[in-house]
Amino acid sequence: MEPVTLSINDKALTVPGGITVASAVLVSGASFFRRSVSGSPRGPLCGIGICFECRLKINGLAHRRSCQVIVEDGMKIETDEQN
Amino acid sequence: MTSEIAVIGAGIIGAACAESLSSEGLQVVVIDAATAVGTGTTAAGMGHIVVMDDSNAQFALTEYSRRLWNRLAPELPRTGEYEFCGTIWVAAGDEEMDEVRRKQAFYDGRGVQCEILDERSLRKAEPNLRKGLAGGLLVSDDSVVYQPCATKFLIDRAVSNGAKLRLGKKVRVVSDDGVRLEDGEFIAVKKIINAAGIGSGFLDGGLNIIKRKGHLVITDRYPGFVSHQLVELGYLKSAHGNRQDSVAFNVQPRITGQILLGSSRQFGIDDDRIDHRILGRMVKRAFEYMPGLRDLSAVRAWTGFRPATPDNLPYIGLCPEFKNVYLAAGHEGLGITTSLGTAQILTDLILDRPPKIDCEPFSPFRKVEQAANG
Numbered sequence: 001m002e003p004v005t006l007s008i009n010d011k012a013l014t015v016p017g018g019i020t021v022a023s024a025v026l027v028s029g030a031s032f033f034r035r036s037v038s039g040s041p042r043g044p045l046c047g048i049g050i051c052f053e054c055r056l057k058i059n060g061l062a063h064r065r066s067c068q069v070i071v072e073d074g075m076k077i078e079t080d081e082q083n
Numbered sequence: 084m085t086s087e088i089a090v091i092g093a094g095i096i097g098a099a100c101a102e103s104l105s106s107e108g109l110q111v112v113v114i115d116a117a118t119a120v121g122t123g124t125t126a127a128g129m130g131h132i133v134v135m136d137d138s139n140a141q142f143a144l145t146e147y148s149r150r151l152w153n154r155l156a157p158e159l160p161r162t163g164e165y166e167f168c169g170t171i172w173v174a175a176g177d178e179e180m181d182e183v184r185r186k187q188a189f190y191d192g193r194g195v196q197c198e199i200l201d202e203r204s205l206r207k208a209e210p211n212l213r214k215g216l217a218g219g220l221l222v223s224d225d226s227v228v229y230q231p232c233a234t235k236f237l238i239d240r241a242v243s244n245g246a247k248l249r250l251g252k253k254v255r256v257v258s259d260d261g262v263r264l265e266d267g268e269f270i271a272v273k274k275i276i277n278a279a280g281i282g283s284g285f286l287d288g289g290l291n292i293i294k295r296k297g298h299l300v301i302t303d304r305y306p307g308f309v310s311h312q313l314v315e316l317g318y319l320k321s322a323h324g325n326r327q328d329s330v331a332f333n334v335q336p337r338i339t340g341q342i343l344l345g346s347s348r349q350f351g352i353d354d355d356r357i358d359h360r361i362l363g364r365m366v367k368r369a370f371e372y373m374p375g376l377r378d379l380s381a382v383r384a385w386t387g388f389r390p391a392t393p394d395n396l397p398y399i400g401l402c403p404e405f406k407n408v409y410l411a412a413g414h415e416g417l418g419i420t421t422s423l424g425t426a427q428i429l430t431d432l433i434l435d436r437p438p439k440i441d442c443e444p445f446s447p448f449r450k451v452e453q454a455a456n457g
Contacts, residue, residue, distance in 0.1 A: 037304075037339075055303075063303040063380050 006075035009082040021066035021077060022047065022054045033066065035080040086112040086247060088433070089262050089270055091254050091286065092278035093117070094125040095230055095419055096411050098237035099426035100276050105244035107430060112270060113238065113246060114262065116253035116282075121234030124280045124418060127387020129299065129335050129343050130230035131312050132420050133170055134222060136189050137319055140396055140444035145417065146195065147440050148424030153224065155423065159236055164229035164338045170312045171200065171208065173332070173372065174217045179316045183220045186316075190222065197222045211308055211375045219316075227312060227335055230419045254279070257286050259407045274433060275408045281390045283412035290398070291451060292413050295389040296349040298362050302379045306340035315372065318346075326350045330365040332372045344369050344376070346416075348389075355386050391415045392451060399425050399445035400432060409433070410447045 001017030008028045015024045022044045025033060032041035033054050044054035049068045057078040058064040066077075088104055090097045093115035105111045117123065132152045135145045156165045174180045183199055190197045198221045200208060205219050242248055253265040261271040277283050284292035315332040328349045335343040347365045349358070362384060369376055392398065392413035402408040409432070411425050424440070431438040443449075 061378055062305060 004071050004073045004075075006071055006073070006077060008077045009079060015071055017071065019071055021056065021058060021064075021069045021071055021075070024071050025056065025066060025077065025079060030079055030081055032081060033079050041080075086110045086270070086272050088112070088274045088276065089114060089272040090276045090278055091115075091257070091262065092123075092280055092283070093120040093234070093238060093248070093250065094123050094278065094280050095121060095234045095237070095422040096280070096414065096425055097276070097278035098234045098241070099422040100278055100411055100429055101241035101246050102237040102244070103423075103426040103430040104433065105241045105246045107434060108244075109433075111241060111244075111246040112249060112272065113241065114249045114252050114254055114264070114270070116251070118251040120238045120248075120250070121231045123282075124387055124389060125234055126231055127297070127299070127385060128230060128389075128416065128419060129333075129345060130228045130233070130419050131170070131335060132226045132228060133312070133417075134190070134195055134225060135417065135420075136186060137395065138444075140441075141417075142189075142193065143440045144397075144421050144424050144445070146193070147427075148421045149224065149226075151423035151427060152226065152228070152420070156226070159228070159233060162229065162232040163236060164232070165226060166228075166336075166338055167224065167226045168311050168336060169221055169223040170225040170314060171205070172220045172222070172314055172316050172318075173205070173212065174219050174316050175372075176217050180217045182316055183218060186220050190220075195222065196224050209310060209313060211373050212313070213372060213374055216372070221311070225312060227337070228419065229337075233419075254286060257405075257408055259405055273407060276411055276429060277402065277408060278411040280412065280418075281388045283390065283410065290402075290410070290412070290447070291393055293350060293391045293393070294353065295391040295415065296347070296352045296355075296358075296386055297345065297389060297416070298347045298357065298365055298384060298386050300344040300362070300366065300381045300384045301337075302342045302344065302376075302381050304340035305342065305379055308340075308375070308379070309334055309336040309342050309373075311336070313372070315368075328361055330361065330368045332368050334369060334373065334376075341382075342376075342379070344381075350391075355388070357384055357386055389415045390418075394449075394451050396445055397421065397425065398447040399428050399442055400447050402447050 005014045033043040045051045054066045056066045087110045284290040318331045333346040397414040398410040428438040
């Protein structure tokens with residue numbers, strides 16, 4: 001598949017097409033995806049859409065399960081690490 | 084020591100009664116079949132403190148109660164999540180704007196702060212409402228509360244005033260000199276308040292309390308998506324409709340950023356499982372008003388039962404066929420709002436003081452007929 005270019009916390013990244021957003025964020029070297037309500041860092045656990053730990057903001061929409069979304073060209077991904 | 088008053092039901096109504104009576108120095112015992120407080124209809128609802136205008140009696144009770152809530156608000160713990168977010172009654176078309184103006188005149192003439200919003204100011208107040216809605220009425224002193232914690236707060240206050248709490252105790256029968264529990268124990272008291280919600284009809288045979296099933300959905304956290312409690316103007320058609328199933332757009336912002344999404348009404352159903360057909364209708368109705376809701380994730384849906392009466396007014400006062408048994412039941416979907424007013428009225432009645440509002444329309448002795456608008 002053609003590689004796609006997306007942004008993670010406003011930093012451009014080119015990844016293989018067809019992978020999940022969770023994979024792309026892991027490839028980018030992120031140390032965590034989101035913070036829980038009490039502030040602890042969280043990231044993907046199950047990888048199959050059950051645990052909700054990999055939630056991210058994708059194209060402005062919060063709480064998307066990144067392990068269930070396939071990367072697209074121009075996608076804007078935001079983790080809680082930028083805050 | 085014998086208690087003077089038994090309150091049956093530790094929902095918001097019973098909790099408010101216990102708090103109010105105990106603060107007057109009366110010895111109160113609160114009895115509930117559940118092992119925690121506020122687990123019935125109270126836990127299932129939305130916690131909207133709202134002034135209603137569907138009848139003069141309902142207006143008087145809701146307005147009186149809202150004043151009591153707003154006075155109590157500064158004393159509530161943070162977990163009570165009390166927020167003066169206001170209600171916007173949303174008008175879809177020009178016909179509904181006529182109703183907005185009627186409503187505004189009604190409230191204005193009775194000292195309730197409100198403001199007509201045109202299409203533009205409505206969009207400004209709630210950018211996620213769809214384009215093309217006609218406008219609405221903002222009732223700014225309405226609020227929301229996290230009712231399970233408010234209930235706990237009222238019970239805790241009652242207990243600190245000396246009230247006793249008997250949880251996990253089911254009442255089998257009430258009489259003029261006390262209550263008999265399922266386990267055989269008899270609790271002798273001078274007066275009894277039946278605040279058993281949907282169970283209150285069981286305790287007072289002839290009482291006409293109807294279970295009205297509702298569904299709610301709660302979303303994940305999306306701070307700022309909704310800022311006011313939003314209710315479609317046609318809501319009363321649903322709330323007071325006849326026995327057909329109905330849905331209405333009614334969403335509430337929580338302090339957490341979560342959004343509560345309602346509402347549905349169904350009669351004659353005992354099954355508490357989610358009915359996906361009506362849940363689907365309810366959610367679709369919400370999407371018509373707020374298309375952006377489609378993209379949010381819901382984390383939970385549940386059901387509950389409102390204790391309804393045929394004329395849409397609660398029973399507050401002495402119970403027919405008893406000398407010492409009072410009723411505080413049948414508040415339908417307004418129990419959170421009207422709990423404090425109900426408790427104050429009953430406290431005044433029990434202490435032989437004149438209640439602050441005319442309580443005749445709520446008399447359990449009244450001839451109850453299906454409301455004209457039903």
